[in-house]
Amino acid sequence: MEEDDTPTRAVARGGGGYERLGRISLKVVRGPAAGRVVQVPISRGQPIRGGRSETCDVVLRDDDQISGVHFSLHFEPAGAVLRDLGSTNGVYVHEVRVREAIIELDTVFRVGETELQLTAAERVVVPLSAKDHFGELYGWCPEMRELFDELERVAAMPSSALRVLITGETGTGKELVARGLHDRSERAQQPFVVLDCSTVPRELAEAIVLGYGRGAFTHAAPEQPGVFEQAHRGTLFLDELGELPLDLQPKLLRVLERGEVTRFNERNKVRKVDVRVICATNRDLQQMVSDGRFRSDLYFRVYGKHIALPSLRERGDDVVLLADRFLRAMGQSLGVPPKQLTAAARDALRAAQWPGNVRQLKLVIECAAQLTPGPTIDVRDLHLGPSEAARRDRLDASPLLSLRWDEAQVGFQREYFKALMQRVGTRRGWINRAAELAGMDRSGFVKALKRLGLYRNAMEDAADDA
């Protein structure tokens, strides 16, 4: 890779395009597939993965020393970052086992008995949308404007022709993308139905997805159409698809393939449905397929066009522009001039990590706008969490009384939920147990985790879907 030009950094070019790394070539220099050259297109911000699993970008089926999803190459400003994705036999560079290493062009690395060489990294100019939004999803950085261009092209296709899988961390706007695609499709006047698979109780999942006939649960229970029937002629957005129970996956696949639903207790009655399904997940479906936790046939059925949303941390100054937008919207809805952020507050927004992404930003800004009496919002009004120094001071002094009431509440809620999760552990069914202990219903519990930015880590730690 050229030293003066990093592979992933977008270079603004004007004229509606920008330049970024677009394709790499890997050559197999030793091993069962020696001589093979693999060219892999690089999607915006996405790592490429290699392994024996058919879901990988570089499929190395012939070497049985290689794991299902073995390694990734991520292109960052510093260079190409090679990572071991928890493989059994490791990743080696110059015969040194590495978990993570920055590699140069022409570097040879070994996985299993296969040696691979990164032989080329080509740059491409990609088009940017002239617009700063797609539906309600706003963004100004090149990564988002490239995304809007992609979305505009997807939206222009007949809706049933293209399957869409949206990925991204919690709060990055996956539902807004699905909604935007629906609103621009010929189905716009028909229902848009959302099912968050993470909030569906396992024992009711089939009945909720496929519906049930009269008397399914108690004698008097009325019939209830499932989400496919509810979305007939419209769009069904299956959020958090990775949470769908394994035993329901073949049934979902059947509906997607045949366009037919059989309700839970109506074995012989088939109902035709015409539904566009858009799926989203913040889980690593490729890894789940490789681990046998997600069916590969369903994965390929839903994969289609992959729309990957960047985290808020990767969107540069968008964090401040979005904050201004939320403030303007609040001002408008209250009929008052919008509050202004001080320079220090803007810097603090840029420096924050945003595990809950835009959802968390919106909440922080809305709270600050409501609770700050004056026309300007400063750093302390944002309650972004203390800097290290401030944290130390606070430990020396009276810890609780140095916090404002609203700040203390958020802090307390986070600590409460963390303690709760530690208490129940991460075995199957942990969400239900934790929600029960907290005296909350499951969906309220999941929403609270998301609001506090704890959801993603919790799901990563958990074996709830195992």
Ligand SMILES: Nc1ncnc2c1ncn2[C@@H]1O[C@H](COP(=O)(O)OP(=O)(O)OP(=O)(O)O)[C@@H](O)[C@H]1O
């Ligand atoms: N780019 C954006 N512009 C404006 N608002 C946004 C943007 N992204 C997200 N939001 C807002 O953030 C909140 C969360 O968005 P959304 O529900 O679409 O995220 P998500 O990725 O589907 O989250 P989850 O994975 O937790 O379901 C919503 O209030 C949405 O309006």
